Amino acid sequence: MTAPSDPAAEAVGCTGLIYSFGDTRAVDGLDLSVRAGEVFGLLGPNGAGKTTAIRAITTLLPVPAGMVRVFGQDVARDRMAVRRLLGYVPQQLSADSGLTGRENVALFARVFDVPRAERAERVAQALEAVDLADAADRMASTYSGGMVRRLELAQALVSAPRLLILDEPTIGLDPIARTGVWDRITEIRTATGMTVLVTTHYMDEADQYCDRVALMHQGRIRALGTPEELKAQLPADGGTGAPPTLEDVFRHFAGSRLDKPAGEDFRDVRRTRRTASRVG
Incomplete structure (x- = not known):
């Protein structure tokens, strides 16, 4: 796709990214451009390269200058400036079960260099935003899977990021907990105008919550557009007349090539299964 003519309108830009x-x-x-203020879904099978791309964007993997930008800042040249713009919820669980919810978020406030005078209030605001204020002083080990994921969301939000990156944020959660996580994300995004970049294997989530989605496979983008635009590219089911779903789009663009996973091979599969088992 063509990058926005106004650099300020682009939250994330990848140009010829190779890893x-x-x-x-x-x-x-x-090649990828995420517009400021949108919820953008990066979809694809395990091993498609999604998590590697996310790690490059979040500065966790080194890339050459000029390949990745976050709000105009070059990830290679301005690593610390980029990190100050980000909130990141990784696929692997990051909350410390030996700390309370409040202590977990306070730890991230220190890591992200939130000014000392503002930390207590910012921690309280982040916990309130994800509906964990009443459970803030309980040990994280007593939290349900959905509460743990919301706690990790609070950790990512405590620095008031302009870009929130979520790697499989609802993996292993039941439908009610999944909805609860997305309700918080939607409310915060509506209130702040924050950009959200999310990877998910739940096509219903991408269809309902994402403004645009990109289907990635074997390290490249295979399809890009709004969920409705992508579904409109496929014919209705000839047998039933049912309209195509985003899952049909997924199968259409990636299904014929699933025999050769790229990059991460089966490490992504194992990582996803470990996270799902721990959350569940």
Whole structure:
């Protein structure tokens, strides 16, 4: 897709992004532009290169200058400036079960260099935003899976990021907990205008909550548009006349190529299963 003419309108820009693990190319010339203020879904099968791309955007993997920008800041040249713009909820669980909810969020406030005079209030605001104020002083080990994910969301929000990146934020959660996490994300995004970049395997989530989605496979974008635009590219089911779903789009663009996962091979699969088992 064409990058926005106004750089301020672009939250994330990737230009020819390449990343390899040894001889295996996980991201293969990725071109991507995420508009400021939108909820953007990065979809694809395990091993598509999504998590590698996310780690490059969040400065966790080194990339050459000019390949990745966050609100106009080059990830390679301005790593610390980029980190100050981000909130990140990784696929792996990051909350410390030996701390209370409040202590977990306070720890992230220190890590993200929230001014000391503002920390207590910002921690309280983040916990309130994810509906954990009443449970803030309980040990995180007593939280349900949905509460843990909301706690991790509070950790990411305590620095008031302009860009929130969520890697499989609802993996392993039951439908009610999934809805609860997305309700908080939607409310915060509406109130702040924050940009959200999310990876998910739940097509219903992407269809309902994302303004635009990109289907990634073998390190490249295979399809890009709003959920409605992508579904409109497929014909209705000839047997039933049912309109196509985003899952049908997923199968159409990636299904024929699933025999050769890129980059992360089966590490992504194992990581996802570990997270799901711990949340559940």
